[in-house]
Amino acid sequence: MTTLEVRNLVKQFHGSQQSAVNDISFELSDGEILAVVGPSGCGKTTTLRLIAGLERPDSGVIRLNNHVVAAESVFIPPEKRGVGMVFQDHALFPHLTVYENVAFGLRGKKTSEVRTIVGDMLHLVGLLQFSKRYPHALSGGERQRVALARALAPHPVLILMDEPFSSLDADLRTEVREHVRSILKSRQATVVFVTHDQDEALYMGDRLAVLQKGHLEQIGTPQEIFHDSNTRFVAEFMGDSDFLKGKVVPGGIQTEIGLLNQVVELPISTPVEIAIRADDIDFQIDGSGNSLIVERFFRGAFNLYRLRLDSGQILHAFTDHTQILPVGARVRAYIHVEHSLTVFSE
């Protein structure tokens, strides 16, 4: 069942030439987590706020559980949409205790019922013992979980999360996101999750939507997005890709470091670019090779090398951590793939 449907959503702010959100459409099924990802200013937060009702769209339609909440002549205010939101800064009410924060969205319910729900929620996020504390007495991770509990408590049709982990330290972030995802899944919550962090998007999302300049570039499973990028932007943004120039020849694509055996439906001689990642390239020391080691980065489990081809093109490649090659050494690099690569015609 479709929980959220967004059709041709457009939003432009005063004084801005460009649309913040430009003709975005997607659907979200019950219990699904959609991670909306893109660089800052891509319109992902605006999309979220439009769904929440915190902004009014210029045009387009938003349906929640098949009810229109925003359209040409319809605008349901945020308090009537039944949407839960987790904010970037958590937005816990500093004048209310943890308990009161979580109970804030439970108006109109009996006290006993409120007590049960808040108890359940705090139990779920593991903060039952903190219910009498004020937000300032909590750590960042705890605040994060209170914010989640508060959003979940009224049992909203949809949870919106706006970069919820960005205010946490890097090591805490990994821990919290595992915890949060398991909570969301245990509640079978339908979630729109906004982030600028590709890793986080790949981890959190059942599906990913990649936005750029207000435009929806691609929507799909993490695998589709990562391995089968529709656009050069997606490939570049999602996976540290280098773009290797080449030319279509019969039987594949000729590049500076050899032939890629991948048939593309393009006329012969078309100049193309291949999105290629460090794990798609191997290299060996070779005095008459095609490239030079410019720099080596130690990455723990492996070493990452930056290679400069004779044409000046830069590529990245891995070796495992036991093998250390000197900077300045001449090497021969070649394509080493067992899957197809994404090819863009120039």
Place this chain on the structure above:
Amino acid sequence: MVSKTKISIFLLVMMIGASACSAAPAVTEESATLAAPVTSVSTEAPVEAEVAGDLVIYSGRSEPLIQPVIDAFKAKYPNVEVLLKAGSNSELANALLEEQANPQADVFITTELFTVQSLAGQGIFQSYLPLGADQLPDEFLGADSMWTGLTRRARVIIYNKDLVSEDELPTSIFDLTDPKWKGQIAAAGSTNGSMQAQIAAMRQLLGEEETEAWLNGLIANEVTFFGGHTDVRKAVGAGEFKLGLVNHYYFHLQQAEGSNVGIIFPDQGEGQIGLLSNATAAAIVNSAPHTAAAQAFLDFLVSADGQKLFAEQNYEYPLLPGVALQADVQPLDGFRLADVNVVQAALDFDATFDLIEKVGLP
């Protein structure tokens, strides 16, 4: 005043909601209902117990100089709540002109006659001859009983006896422009009614040019102009200045404080203009909200009791015949007085202000 406050509170509550109630002003408990309105000009004294409610007085006499009279009046009329606004004559005259359509004041008291005379001509007052006022000299009653004189005061020079010897005393106000007194003289400034009246009188007696020369002479002589005469008398009493141009009673008030000061009644010689004097006056404002109380107050001011207060407390010359001067106060009969036409001076009052501005009197 009471009902107005109520209206304003009501508005306020409407504007800011019931929460403001606790902050709303407490007003006088006095009932706003007045004695039955007096239909015609009455010459009978209102019965004391019947006169009740507010009485709004605009006074050009400064507060300390009117307060004892008000206190005595209130002792006699305990049901009257006196609301006083003291200021300069012109400031209050301005207010009366502004309030013509919306009268606030009942009684106006000035420290000279030109302002009441001028306002009477503009229809600001109502006619009322206080009880017993027929005994006052005619020149101190306004035409059609629009105003009533209260007391007289002379313009004199006060001097500090420690600093000035008898033989070097000035004898004329024109001596004040003598450079030998440079920086040693204090006077009241242009906002003071008595000073304004003095200038107006001099304009009439001497003409514009001579008065202007005198004023410029004072300024050139670095006369210090204070806001009021109390400052002047205290400064002379303290020896801050050798001479001061004041009304005569300021000398007595300062002397009563124990200062070694003397008084000069100037311009008594041949060819000199004579002693300048002026009078205080009271009038009832047209459509005054509390006419009965106003009439009772004016009656009291010209009564022997009221006149005695002015004479005893403030060393003024009472206008009601038969009221004794305070001891030490020299009777005016012994002096040659300058002869000023009040009606004409009032008509020329605007030109006096022009002159004050022209010379830039502080």
Place this chain on the structure above:
Amino acid sequence: MKALSISPRLAIAAGLVALFVAIPLVYIFIRAFGADTESWQRLLQTRIWKLLGNTLLLVVAVTSGTLVTGVSMAWLTERTDLPGRKIFRWMLVMPLAIPAYIGGIVYLALLRPRGGYIPQVLENIFGQSVFTPSPLGFFGAAFILTLFTYPYVYLLSGAAFRSLHASLEEAARTFGRTTFQTLFQVTLPALRPGLAAGALLVALDILAEYGTVALLRYETFSSAIFVQLSGRYDRSAASVLSGILVTLAILILWSELRLQGQARFTQMESNWRPAPLTLLGKWRFPAFLLVMGVISASLIIPVAVLVVWSIQAFLDSQSLTTIFHTGSQGFGSYVWNSLWSSGLAALIAVLFSLPVALLAVRYPNRFSRFISRFCQVGYAIPGVVIALSLVLFVNRTLPFLYATPFVIVIAYVLRHMPQAIRASESALNQLSPSLEEASRTLGRTSLQTLFQVTLPLILPGLLAGGSLVFITSLKELPATLLLRPPGFDTLAVRVWVWAGEGFYLQAAPAALLLVLISALPLSFLLRREKIFR
């Protein structure tokens, strides 16, 4: 952060507040420029140029004086090992509780040439008159106004000194600057926006000043307007002067608003650490004496004199009678009048500031910014001008309000609402909009959100703004003098009337009470500023 499109209810409320502010302002301009050419000519020929020169000279002198005093005191108490600096921080702000005209009264009584206490004591000791500086005229007025307005600059520069990052100065030191070079080349320039804001605040204050300059006999625009009102039966000249004064003040305000954006108190960041104190060494004692001198002149002497006078007044039965029963009112009645009129003004100013601040902070655009700035124009309009326009306007259009204390309250609100607007705006600025949005997504309407989330959280900020309005209304003199209905006295009016008649003993208890009442909310404000860190 962009937000919902402007709520019409809010825009209407803010617009009504702006209209409330606009009426007296527009009215005075109409009167000024509708005055007959004769009034203009008379003034242009004689007075205006002298008044303009006098006024600007005083503004420049006092502004420079407060800058030097305020910054040096702030540096000594915030950045050096000056002994007693913690208590000094508090004492250096307290002169704000003393209206400058009360300071003027005290110094006039003490130092008036020949007549003052000090010249007389000296004369008695030495048997001849000894020269003492006079509190009268330009130098006296500049000195006394500096003494009682420098705390504005002190507060702003003190806060700036405190929030400045230590690393900024350390960086300068690593580039080979000495302590003092660092102070002048790095620290002070970094404080410049705050200093400019403080200085402009002082400048506007001086433009509006009436009591002190009138008392010390230095004629400025404000006092000249008063003189005009006490002069001829014609208010057009006063209106003309008012129009010019307002124009002048708006120019200053305009430049102040341009600086305002940069002058916000820097928020202390988590990695903030205090800069090391400068060791004064052999300068410790002279510096201590200097600060003590400023505190003595601006706080200890005036308060001590008021206390002594008050005691004398209470010991003298005649003074005591006049103090407790003056005009038609007793002491309690004008204390109460002061309290309720200023308190009500504070309440209304805060309430009125809310829609304006909400609009400006939550829906920032040209319209809302304009409304906010326009409503702050009262800063620039001296009390005497506001009073004059209210007298004329209210009597003609709202006669039932005329001569009620409510008009005084309106004047206070008009004049001091800017402080409430700024406090409300800064409180709202510190409140993350996501808190309000969270409330909306949790089922609260915008109005419920206002009452359940926004107001409780900005309440301390609103109280601060209200306190400021209260303090400044309490000491407002010219507007109260001109607008008070008969029989309505406040502490400020009583002090002024008594002192104007030379009755210092009678004036002292009222003045002392005025200072004490102001000191309470001021202490509350200081605690918020964390001045005792």
